[in-house]
Amino acid sequence: MSRINTLLILLLVVMSGLAIQPALAETPNQILSAVESSAKTAPEFRGFSATRGEQFFKSTHGNDWSCASCHTEDPAGSGKHAKTNKVIKALAPSANAERLTDPAKVEKWFKRNCNDVLGRVCTPQEKGDVIAYLLTTRK
Amino acid sequence: MSSVYRNALRMFAVIMLLAGAVAVAQADDDEHEGGRRASVSNAKWQAECGSCHVAFPPRMLPAASWREMMSGLGKHFGTDASLEAPVALEIGAFLEKNAGTGKQEPTAKPQLRISETRWFVREHDEVPERVWKNPLVKSPANCAACHTRAESGDYRERNIRMPE
Numbered sequence: 001m002s003r004i005n006t007l008l009i010l011l012l013v014v015m016s017g018l019a020i021q022p023a024l025a026e027t028p029n030q031i032l033s034a035v036e037s038s039a040k041t042a043p044e045f046r047g048f049s050a051t052r053g054e055q056f057f058k059s060t061h062g063n064d065w066s067c068a069s070c071h072t073e074d075p076a077g078s079g080k081h082a083k084t085n086k087v088i089k090a091l092a093p094s095a096n097a098e099r100l101t102d103p104a105k106v107e108k109w110f111k112r113n114c115n116d117v118l119g120r121v122c123t124p125q126e127k128g129d130v131i132a133y134l135l136t137t138r139k
Numbered sequence: 140m141s142s143v144y145r146n147a148l149r150m151f152a153v154i155m156l157l158a159g160a161v162a163v164a165q166a167d168d169d170e171h172e173g174g175r176r177a178s179v180s181n182a183k184w185q186a187e188c189g190s191c192h193v194a195f196p197p198r199m200l201p202a203a204s205w206r207e208m209m210s211g212l213g214k215h216f217g218t219d220a221s222l223e224a225p226v227a228l229e230i231g232a233f234l235e236k237n238a239g240t241g242k243q244e245p246t247a248k249p250q251l252r253i254s255e256t257r258w259f260v261r262e263h264d265e266v267p268e269r270v271w272k273n274p275l276v277k278s279p280a281n282c283a284a285c286h287t288r289a290e291s292g293d294y295r296e297r298n299i300r301m302p303e
Contacts (some may be wrong), residue, residue, distance in 0.1 A: 053209075054215070080193070081191055081256050082279065083191075083216075083217070084191055084192040084281060085275075086192050086193070108222075112218070112219040112221060113219075116218055116219055
């Protein structure tokens, strides 16, 4: 009897662990508004622009790589890592529903990729412009 | 502040997963070479270390190399691969636990490239120069260019196809 109780408790513990696993998902628009609230603290903020985001995405910024070096000029298609050749799934949410739904993942990659491409973190304005651009690209 | 709470929950989930990974790992006594054995795995390692290249199996470098690598992810072979501390800790523990047993000179700086280890060079000494130079290969670290099932940790000879 007590053996069964122990088993039950164990099972519950394991299940609660599993239930917590999935990251709390958000929509790309929720992620964009979070970026907007921090961009708004700059007095010169005039909203985001997909056109500016596209330009930013396709240009180099003093280093070898642009965002497009790995994600290609068409973020709705799949990309390829410029150094390792590994295939990278499409960035645009219209083509890949997992994109821009996990705030921690989005933050992690902006930090890394901006560091590689610009040698610094991206500003909230730059991030918002890129997200606005990614949201307009279609297959 | 909810992120602190969320992190605590994640840590808990991580511990549960780690317990599982350790249980699996204990059934496996490794050596660095060959791809014959069922590979050990860990979800965080697979996701984080498999996003820019295949997740290189832990048995392919000694523990000291993994430790050195995990302490410098901000500058990882010319790219930023930085991780949040709790995730880095979990992955580091997994890598060291399942590391290869190949010995290095105790005084030598730990080797960070699998493709520069002695066993790698020996296993690949028959690969022709023109194959290494093929744009589909590009780098010896691009295991998947020839090891068609590298993604699942399988490096067995029968699954090797070299690009022409």
